[in-house]
Amino acid sequence: MAVLSYIDAITLAMKEEMERDERVFILGEDVGRKGGVFKATNGLYEQFGEDRVIDTPLAESAIAGVGIGAAMYGLRPIAEMQFADFIMPAVNQIVSEAAKVRYRSNNDWNCPMVIRAPFGGGVHGALYHSQSVEAVFANQPGLKIVIPSTPYDAKGLLKAAIRDDDPVLFFEHKRAYRLIKGEVPDDDYTIEIGKADVKREGDDITVITYGLGVHFALQAAERIEKDGISAHILDLRTIYPLDQEAIIEAAKKTGKVLLITEDTKEGSVMSEVAAIIAEYALFDLDAPIKRLAGPDVPAMPYAPTMEKFFMISPEKVEQAMRELAAF
Amino acid sequence: MTENRHAALGLSDEKVLEMYRTMLLARRIDERMWLLNRAGKIPFVISCQGQEAAQVGAAYALDNEKDYIAPYYRDMGVVLRFGMTTQELMLSAFAKAEDPNSGGRQMPGHFGQKKNRIITGSSPVTTQVPHAVGVALASKMQKKDFVTFVTLGEGSSNQGDFHEGANFAGVHKLPVIIMVENNRYAISVPLKKQLACENVSDRAKGYGMPGVTVDGNDPIEVYKVVKEAADRAREGKGPSLIETVCYRLTAHSSDDDQRQYRTEEDLAEGKAHDPIMRFSNYLKELNILTSELEEKMQNDIMAEIDEATEYAEQAPYAAPEHALKYVYAEQEEV
Numbered sequence: 001m002a003v004l005s006y007i008d009a010i011t012l013a014m015k016e017e018m019e020r021d022e023r024v025f026i027l028g029e030d031v032g033r034k035g036g037v038f039k040a041t042n043g044l045y046e047q048f049g050e051d052r053v054i055d056t057p058l059a060e061s062a063i064a065g066v067g068i069g070a071a072m073y074g075l076r077p078i079a080e081m082q083f084a085d086f087i088m089p090a091v092n093q094i095v096s097e098a099a100k101v102r103y104r105s106n107n108d109w110n111c112p113m114v115i116r117a118p119f120g121g122g123v124h125g126a127l128y129h130s131q132s133v134e135a136v137f138a139n140q141p142g143l144k145i146v147i148p149s150t151p152y153d154a155k156g157l158l159k160a161a162i163r164d165d166d167p168v169l170f171f172e173h174k175r176a177y178r179l180i181k182g183e184v185p186d187d188d189y190t191i192e193i194g195k196a197d198v199k200r201e202g203d204d205i206t207v208i209t210y211g212l213g214v215h216f217a218l219q220a221a222e223r224i225e226k227d228g229i230s231a232h233i234l235d236l237r238t239i240y241p242l243d244q245e246a247i248i249e250a251a252k253k254t255g256k257v258l259l260i261t262e263d264t265k266e267g268s269v270m271s272e273v274a275a276i277i278a279e280y281a282l283f284d285l286d287a288p289i290k291r292l293a294g295p296d297v298p299a300m301p302y303a304p305t306m307e308k309f310f311m312i313s314p315e316k317v318e319q320a321m322r323e324l325a326a327f
Numbered sequence: 328m329t330e331n332r333h334a335a336l337g338l339s340d341e342k343v344l345e346m347y348r349t350m351l352l353a354r355r356i357d358e359r360m361w362l363l364n365r366a367g368k369i370p371f372v373i374s375c376q377g378q379e380a381a382q383v384g385a386a387y388a389l390d391n392e393k394d395y396i397a398p399y400y401r402d403m404g405v406v407l408r409f410g411m412t413t414q415e416l417m418l419s420a421f422a423k424a425e426d427p428n429s430g431g432r433q434m435p436g437h438f439g440q441k442k443n444r445i446i447t448g449s450s451p452v453t454t455q456v457p458h459a460v461g462v463a464l465a466s467k468m469q470k471k472d473f474v475t476f477v478t479l480g481e482g483s484s485n486q487g488d489f490h491e492g493a494n495f496a497g498v499h500k501l502p503v504i505i506m507v508e509n510n511r512y513a514i515s516v517p518l519k520k521q522l523a524c525e526n527v528s529d530r531a532k533g534y535g536m537p538g539v540t541v542d543g544n545d546p547i548e549v550y551k552v553v554k555e556a557a558d559r560a561r562e563g564k565g566p567s568l569i570e571t572v573c574y575r576l577t578a579h580s581s582d583d584d585q586r587q588y589r590t591e592e593d594l595a596e597g598k599a600h601d602p603i604m605r606f607s608n609y610l611k612e613l614n615i616l617t618s619e620l621e622e623k624m625q626n627d628i629m630a631e632i633d634e635a636t637e638y639a640e641q642a643p644y645a646a647p648e649h650a651l652k653y654v655y656a657e658q659e660e661v
Contacts, residue, residue, distance in 0.1 A: 055496065061457065061487055062460070062492055062495045065456070065458055065460070065488060066464060066495055069446075069459060069460060075465050077461075092451055096450075104437070104449065108427070136501050165655075222566055290386075
């Protein structure tokens with residue numbers, strides 16, 4: 001089995017799906033000859049040509065809207081937003097249109113489209129190249145939001161997203177692109193959207209997170225293990241709609257729950273996870289639900305001091321896990 | 328003497344009579360909906376009145392067996408030509424389960440019917456322009472010869488999606504026709520407060536496509552320019568922008584009172600240009616339409632509308648819990 005980086009797994013998923021299904025195509029800014037600003041579409045222009053790897057005008061609402069039109073016709077567009085921060089001009093197309101096409105037409109039309117976007121901080125991206133935007137979309141029934149943490153999950157989930165009959169927002173942590181490596185099989189596998197995954201079994205505390213937070217939690221778990229604290233780690237993978245069953249089960253398992261997101265805390269995806277636990281597992285808890293998240297400021301500043309202050313890190317995660325275990 | 332202007336375009340006398348009937352049908356359905364609204368039977372109406380010539384003229388210039396359309400909320404004349412029936416429009420007005428547009432989920436005027444290639448639409452204006460461009464992109468990628476036709480109002484031509492969609496279509500030379508039905512008002516705001524340029528069609532230059540402004544009260548004139556645009560699109564020559572100038576004969580919707588912002592003279596001018604009257608006169612002067620034939624047509628239309636209204640009024644609503652269905656793809660219960 002090959003060891004691939006997170007971004008190579010994403011490229012491989014698109015390549016395989018484009019080879020498998022001629023309806024699949026890519027559109028976005030700089031996705032063609034340049035292969036994307038992060039190189040996520042590297043080599044695809046050369047393999048599939050400019051008709052299937054389309055460099056679009058610099059206009060995000062059209063990237064989403066044209067993709068929606070092509071998807072309603074029956075094609076399988078993969079639209080790339082260059083940074084998740086720049087998805088905002090396309091929100092009307094995503095929320096008013098893609099999310100509602102099936103519902104408003106009483107199941108007559110549907111919109112099988114994927115919108116990929118790199119998100120997340122810790123890369124000196126400042127306010128507008130670092131944001132986590134998933135909470136903006138995480139209360140829009142009709143959408144699915146996937147955030148993989150490992151190369152294996154990235155490939156399987158992206159292939160599932162491309163084959164899905166409904167619109168999927170696929171957010172990729174840009175710091176994970178080359179930092180995270182892992183084994184990725186060559187075979188044609190998919191991972192079911194809507195299912196969380198236990199990334200580590202443990203008995204003392206439960207950590208629920210996604211994206212880069214999974215890796216920080218895994219590193220911290222190794223360190224606290226030495227002090228006899230056993231951490232159970234659940235990777236949400238799909239953050240909308242949430243896997244309620246897996247969340248409740250993981251919370252009940254240890255009775256002590258730490259929720260981690262690098263998004264700003266208030267109204268984040270973790271607010272909903274906390275509500276699910278409070279609603280269905282309150283009497284199984286041995287400690288108040290604990291959240292580790294970014295501070296409630298507009299976005300991550302550029303200067304390294306302030307960026308580090310904003311970002312979650314293995315150290316912050318470890319400290320939060322130890323505090324919870326000690327409760 | 329009135330000159331026959333349709334024969335030269337390949338339109339037979341039968342065809343122009345059919346066009347007239349479709350215009351008249353749209354008008355009469357619309358009028359019935361207002362009556363039903365004022366009688367408290369349906370909650371909302373948004374009208375096609377005054378724009379039937381542009382809608383029907385354009386729709387007849389398209390191939391209603393293969394072209395795709397992304398109509399906006401006033402386009403009753405367009406969807407009638409593309410296969411939506413009077414009964415289906417009434418089911419939509421009454422928000423009944425059998426409404427093919429949305430099963431009673433959306434307000435009337437939010438058209439959509441896949442079997443007739445009528446692309447589902449929403450209320451935020453102009454979002455349909457990029458959709459039509461996307462369908463046109465699919466047409467080009469799949470090497471099909473259908474064109475996509477999208478409409479909007481002149482106020483909507485200020486939205487970002489208009490510019491983004493038109494520019495995309497221009498850059499990629501896509502087979503799409505963008506038709507702006509300029510009825511001079513965006514609810515209460517007149518044209519001069521909406522556009523800094525003289526015509527909406529002036530904007531075409533910026534997208535590298537031809538732009539033309541025509542009399543939207545004349546179905547023959549609209550047919551001609553839309554036919555040319557469709558031919559261009561099918562030949563791979565790219566998109567076109569067409570502006571049809573007409574009058575809005577009703578308030579914006581059943582919840583609006585246009586006497587608050589339009590003068591008596593303005594309203595009278597609109598009535599004087601009524602496209603139904605004008606086309607009727609044209610056809611009569613050419614002895615294609617007779618008073619007897621017109622009366623029969625009227626009677627047939629009223630009977631059709633009566634029957635459709637009766638049917639739709641009696642038809643059941645969706646069950647309350649149907650509101651939970653079709654958020655995502657689901658397995659149909661056996």
